[in-house]
Amino acid sequence: MDLKEKLVSSFLALENKVDIDSYVHDVRTDAIKIFEDQGFPSKKEEAWKYTSLNSILKEDYSVFPKQENALEFKDIKKYFIHDIDTYKIVFIDGKYASHLSQTTHDGIDVCLMSAALSKPKYQLVIKNYFNKAAEKDSLTSLNTAFSCEGAYIHIPKNKIVEKPIQILHFSTGNESATMLQPRNLVVVGENAHVQIIERHQSLTENPVLTNSVTEIFASKRAIVDFYKIQNDNENATLIDHTFVKQSRESFASVHTFSFGGKLIRNNLNFYQEGERIDSTLKGITIIGNKQHVDHNTLVHHIEPNCESHQDYKGIFDGKSTGVFNGKVLVNKEAQKTNAFQANNNILISDKASINTKPQLEIFADDVKCSHGCTIGQLDESAMFYMQARGIPEKEAKALLMFAFSNNVLSSVKIPELKQRITKIIASKLGVNIGFDL
Amino acid sequence: MLKINNLHASIEDKSILKGINLEVKAGEVHAIMGPNGSGKSTLASVIAGKEEYEVTDGNIIFEGEDIEELAAEERAHKGVFLSFQYPVEIPGVSVTNFMKTAINETRKAKGLEDMPAKDMLKMIREKSELLEIDRKFLSRSLNEGFSGGEKKRNEIFQMAMLEPKLAILDETDSGLDIDALRIVANGVNKLKSKDNAVVVITHYQRLLDYIVPDYVHVLYNGRIVKSGGKELAHELEEKGYDWIKEEVNA
Numbered sequence: 001m002d003l004k005e006k007l008v009s010s011f012l013a014l015e016n017k018v019d020i021d022s023y024v025h026d027v028r029t030d031a032i033k034i035f036e037d038q039g040f041p042s043k044k045e046e047a048w049k050y051t052s053l054n055s056i057l058k059e060d061y062s063v064f065p066k067q068e069n070a071l072e073f074k075d076i077k078k079y080f081i082h083d084i085d086t087y088k089i090v091f092i093d094g095k096y097a098s099h100l101s102q103t104t105h106d107g108i109d110v111c112l113m114s115a116a117l118s119k120p121k122y123q124l125v126i127k128n129y130f131n132k133a134a135e136k137d138s139l140t141s142l143n144t145a146f147s148c149e150g151a152y153i154h155i156p157k158n159k160i161v162e163k164p165i166q167i168l169h170f171s172t173g174n175e176s177a178t179m180l181q182p183r184n185l186v187v188v189g190e191n192a193h194v195q196i197i198e199r200h201q202s203l204t205e206n207p208v209l210t211n212s213v214t215e216i217f218a219s220k221r222a223i224v225d226f227y228k229i230q231n232d233n234e235n236a237t238l239i240d241h242t243f244v245k246q247s248r249e250s251f252a253s254v255h256t257f258s259f260g261g262k263l264i265r266n267n268l269n270f271y272q273e274g275e276r277i278d279s280t281l282k283g284i285t286i287i288g289n290k291q292h293v294d295h296n297t298l299v300h301h302i303e304p305n306c307e308s309h310q311d312y313k314g315i316f317d318g319k320s321t322g323v324f325n326g327k328v329l330v331n332k333e334a335q336k337t338n339a340f341q342a343n344n345n346i347l348i349s350d351k352a353s354i355n356t357k358p359q360l361e362i363f364a365d366d367v368k369c370s371h372g373c374t375i376g377q378l379d380e381s382a383m384f385y386m387q388a389r390g391i392p393e394k395e396a397k398a399l400l401m402f403a404f405s406n407n408v409l410s411s412v413k414i415p416e417l418k419q420r421i422t423k424i425i426a427s428k429l430g431v432n433i434g435f436d437l
Numbered sequence: 438m439l440k441i442n443n444l445h446a447s448i449e450d451k452s453i454l455k456g457i458n459l460e461v462k463a464g465e466v467h468a469i470m471g472p473n474g475s476g477k478s479t480l481a482s483v484i485a486g487k488e489e490y491e492v493t494d495g496n497i498i499f500e501g502e503d504i505e506e507l508a509a510e511e512r513a514h515k516g517v518f519l520s521f522q523y524p525v526e527i528p529g530v531s532v533t534n535f536m537k538t539a540i541n542e543t544r545k546a547k548g549l550e551d552m553p554a555k556d557m558l559k560m561i562r563e564k565s566e567l568l569e570i571d572r573k574f575l576s577r578s579l580n581e582g583f584s585g586g587e588k589k590r591n592e593i594f595q596m597a598m599l600e601p602k603l604a605i606l607d608e609t610d611s612g613l614d615i616d617a618l619r620i621v622a623n624g625v626n627k628l629k630s631k632d633n634a635v636v637v638i639t640h641y642q643r644l645l646d647y648i649v650p651d652y653v654h655v656l657y658n659g660r661i662v663k664s665g666g667k668e669l670a671h672e673l674e675e676k677g678y679d680w681i682k683e684e685v686n687a
Contacts, residue, residue, distance in 0.1 A: 379525070384482075384485075385527075386527070386539075387508065387510040389513055389539040390514050390540075390543040390599065392542060393508065395538065400527070402529060
């Protein structure tokens with residue numbers, strides 16, 4: 001039985017565990033039909049031209065993994081931003097781990113999707129927002145069909161959440177191969193602010209396939225900053241779908257730090273449904289060996305006077321491959337749009353490669369849209385300059401790479417997170433940088 | 438300190454240096470002059486260890502050791518400093534952080550601990566005053582958006598921080614107005630001692646009014662064709678390089 005058949009038949013098993021007389025289950029039922037019709041995407045589809053899932057789909061994944069014996073905080077502390085106070089929503093093999101979490105209902109809801117889907121008091125929010133930003137493509141639909149657990153974050157009007165919220169997904173390798181489908185919903189009210197850090201981490205050599213969906217709604221004048229740390233081991237695959245719907249005058253940013261994993265595909269879509277919206281999409285990718293990272297972005301400018309800023313940096317070593325496919329869609333009504341897109345790449349090795357493709361579809365006539373992509377090597381003259389000042393080759397290379405990615409790093413608003421990412425980069429490059437950039 | 442014997446160097450099979458002989462002793466200032474394309478900057482780069490150049494014959498002895506096989510950073514650790522004609526912009530790395538890294542890497546190579554932050558700050562303060570550099574300037578990205586004069590002053594500031602034994606100043610005067618020239622020359626003169634040496638590479642004599650050389654060499658077509666005292670620089674300023682070319686070609 002191939003994975004598609006296994007998933008479709010597993011849906012029946014899911015129905016024994018969930019309330020099938022619910023709004024959400026109707027959504028699930030529609031979604032499984034879409035997946036059943038379309039199946040997994042292949043390289044024949046334009047959006048998947050450079051990313052093949054074939055070898056990944058061959059594994060015999062357990063769709064409902066067994067619950068792991070409790071992990072202790074001290075063993076996994078390093079995956080948390082632990083030097084500041086944060087809310088934490090932690091999952092182990094797809095199940096909620098209350099002993100590692102710190103949730104709240106005090107003025108804001110930072111809790112579980114399973115609770116939100118089943119308890120009556122959340123029904124209105126669920127009806128208004130669940131699956132309302134998500135696309136209806138096959139993989140998103142697959143997640144929708146199996147959506148039971150994940151993070152549920154609801155920040156009411158005028159609430160400024162002081163502590164960042166961390167969402168962590170661990171997999172322990174309890175099963176020989178594990179498939180996880182977390183589903184997150186983030187609803188941020190008018191004038192409310194929130195910062196969220198998300199990480200998927202496999203603690204095993206066994207294959208893990210995560211097909212994750214996050215929907216984010218930013219109401220009028222809300223500020224939402226979302227950070228994705230993707231530094232998993234080389235048996236873990238992540239397909240991430242993040243959909244951000246913004247109302248007028250809101251600011252939303254998603255930073256994606258892709259440093260490790262077998263294959264990472266990030267589908268990141270922004271929809272600007274109001275005027276004077278600012279959307280920021282930034283990413284740093286540093287990979288080697290045979291790793292593959294694919295960023296597929298969409299910014300849909302629907303209303304006038306909005307801005308979007310995309311800045312993706314990639315450094316590719318070994319036989320690694322990268323993809324950047326950035327689409328900016330400007331509706332006819334979206335006059336005075338200011339859309340900026342940059343994708344800069346450095347290939348360290350002769351065997352690494354990157355496919356970069358900006359796509360601009362502009363139907364308005366009074367807009368400023370710019371895009372640029374570069375692919376280069378490390379600047380030899382800069383290397384010699386630094387070496388001539390006594391900085392060894394490896395450190396000089398690392399400094400240049402930090403300098404290269406600095407634009408993205410510098411916009412991280414949580415200092416401890418920025419420091420952590422700097423450290424991850426330094427350790428990837430095998431250097432000690434004696435200062436913070 | 439520096440002894441160059443019959444140095445031949447080429448880049449992409451094009452021969453640039455065709456038998457250079459030069460000896461620089463501690464406490465001396467040498468000027469290397471010459472028309473454009475004579476090989477001045479190549480000589481500076483080859484001494485500093487730029488890999489694109491291939492040494493095809495001869496050798497470079499620094500402090501009694503043949504340094505030809507050493508990487509650029511190893512030469513820097515031994516006390517060779519090159520002030521670049523075109524300093525490279527490194528966005529995202531501040532002047533201060535760059536200097537900290539350079540100094541601590543040099544200390545590491547010598548088996549020393551990192552310089553304590555307090556000492557580093559004190560040194561930065563002293564040396565930036567010497568070059569009349571505003572403290573705010575030090576937190577800017579290295580060379581990014583610096584004017585020509587700021588770049589050159591920053592080069593000499595780095596030289597002051599690194600305290601090299603041998604400083605090679607490659608066209609440090611180009612792009613400087615007279616005030617900046619005076620500040621730079623003043624900095625170099627204050628750093629000069631009986632234990633270190635300076636090689637000034639320049640097209641014009643004007644810098645040599647401020648940094649007075651003990652010896653002047655004329656480089657032409659990859660060879661040193663004439664050497665003399667500081668009066669030779671004046672002669673070149675007056676008469677240009679044509680008479681040298683004629684002498685050589687005769």
